Amino acid sequence: MxxxxxxxxxxxxxxxxxxxxxxxxxxxxxxxxxxxxxxxxxxxxxxxxxxxxxxxxxxxxxxxxxxxxxxxxxxxxxxxxxxxxxxxxxxxxxxxxxxxxxxxxxxxxxxxxxxxxxxxxxxxxxxxxxxxxxxxxxxxxxxxxxxxxxxxxxxxxxxxxxxxxxxxxxxxxxxxxxxxxxxxxxxxxxDGAASAAATFEAALDATRSAVVLVDAEMAIVHANSAARAMLGNGDPIASVRGKLSLPRELVPNRLQVAVQAAARAEHELGRRGIGIAAKSRDGTALSLQVMPLEKRTMRGGLDRRATVAVFIADATAPLEMPADAMRLLYELTPAEQRIFELVVSGETTASIARSLGVATSTVRSHLLKIFEKTNRHTRGDLVKLSREIILPG
Incomplete structure (x- = not known):
């Protein structure tokens, strides 16, 4: 062990x-x-x-x-x-x-x-x-x-x-x-399509969620029917010279960075590519998920040029400011996001640890990562940041 x-x-x-x-x-x-x-x-x-x-x-x-x-x-x-x-x-x-x-x-x-x-x-x-x-x-x-x-x-x-x-x-x-x-x-x-379908590509075509398979350079290799409809409308995703584009991505280039990380090595992906935030033309909030494909054990029929799958769906909850803005802009983990919220509300390290059920050393470790990611140095700096932060677009 x-x-x-x-x-x-x-x-x-x-x-x-x-x-x-x-x-x-x-x-x-x-x-x-x-x-x-x-x-x-x-x-x-x-x-x-x-x-x-x-x-x-x-x-x-x-x-x-x-x-x-x-x-x-x-x-x-x-x-x-x-x-x-x-x-x-x-x-x-x-x-x-x-x-x-x-x-x-x-x-x-x-x-x-x-x-x-x-x-x-x-x-x-x-x-x-x-x-x-x-x-x-x-x-x-x-x-x-x-x-x-x-x-x-x-x-x-x-x-x-x-x-x-x-x-x-x-x-x-x-x-x-x-x-x-x-x-x-x-x-x-x-939604169970992977179990029922003979191939993964068939599972993608059967699911109601929009899915686009791309290579490391974002070139579109395959799109299921829901994704093809979106691409045809240019909303909320688009094809620009054959490459996947996300016109109303709330934090620019997060999708591209996640795709490149997933294509290089899946362990590098980390939290990148979970819940990438975007909007459709009518303002509907969207959430994209990125999954590496290159090393997957495919059930036949999938184009080997596809190294990453991008899943597009409506967001599961509205964005809450400033916590969600912090998460999106600074790539905070859920624990870091929650600790940021509690710090801004005036909680001490000990009370945060009790509230979350973790050690005080864990809270301190997360807080140091928050300082590093935001380039801030004190709790007061985080409070000030929470009052100033806005999302692009």
Whole structure:
């Protein structure tokens, strides 16, 4: 089992790409699972084993129908899987209740023991009948989605025989999280088409979402019927000398940067290409997702010139100022965005840590990244920035 103690973030000489190198195969399997849904099981099991967890589960539910987009588990005995839904309310209680769960930033790994403790666990039906008998002593939860179109999360159980989790483990999960989230979002957009279709290209043509396949230079290789209609109208996407263009992109060139990163190496993509914001001609808010294709295990028929898939859909929620402007302009992670909001509202480091269920050191680390990304140096600078920031267009 790897503990990642050689990573640059913990005093070594390695750069960020080095941190990703050992995770590249796992990242790729999650993207493969978008095309071959049966691979979600392998992707989750690889993640569980790599980080030394005892068991794991991923749940992605389409809203408002409640249909399962992804529902896989690993290393959970069959007798414990049966009837798990009967414990929903008890599980929510272990995570501090609905309101507390709504505060958890997307993509941020949260230890359950930082949210609740034995005073809540003891007597909880799920804990007494499920957690304790399986020898679990803690759980890491990662929220993947929480909007009008889907809810999704990962749960990873820590066994009593396991080595203690370190901040290095949590940092590794943070590096994985945006890739898993992207795979979940795109799986929701495909709406089951990938499972039903004989080829991935057929799945793209069957989905109602607009999808354009491009090469590293943005040249259009394939567009499904929904995307062809948009291209024909020149709204909200256009073809300029055969290359994909996004005329009303809120932050210029983010799509191009994401496509180039995805084409170079999928681990370089990180959070780039998740929720690229744009508008249509009539002002409708749009959100674009970028997924690397070059190393995918295709089910035949897809043009090998295609290195990146671009998915276009209506935004799941209106932009909220100034937090969403900060996220878009400075490429903040969801956790950094939430910490920015709390800092601007006057919260201390300790109160932010309690609110989010993370260590104070994690808050400080995120805050340093916010300062670096915004070229600001104090909390007062961030407050001032929040009053001044506007989005282009």
């Amino acid at each position: 790897l503990y990642f103690t050689h990573w640059g973030a913990f005093g070594g000489e390695h750069t960020l790409p080095d941190k990703f190198s050992e995770l590249t195969a796992m990242i790729g399997t999650f993207y493969d699972a978008v095309i071959e849904p049966r691979l979600w099981q392998k992707a989750l099991d690889d993640m569980r084993g790599h980080f030394g967890f005892h068991l794991g589960a991923i749940s992605v539910i389409a809203m408002p129908t409640g249909t399962a987009v992804v529902q896989v588990t690993t290393n959970i005995p069959d007798e414990y899987l049966a009837g798990m839904q009967a414990y929903n309310d008890d599980v929510i209680e272990l995570w501090g209740g609905v309101a507390r769960m709504a505060e958890m930033p997307l993509e941020e790994p949260i230890l359950q023991s930082r949210i609740t403790g034995p005073d809540v666990w003891e007597g909880n039906r799920f804990y007494e009948e499920w957690v304790r008998p399986l020898g679990l002593v803690d759980q890491v939860g990662i929220m993947l989605a929480r909007d009008r179109t889907m809810v999704g999360n990962i749960g990873l159980g820590v066994h009593e025989s396991s080595q203690p989790l370190t901040e290095a483990h949590m940092e590794g999960l943070r590096l994985m999280a945006p890739h898993v989230r992207r795979a979940a979002i795109i799986s929701r957009m495909l």
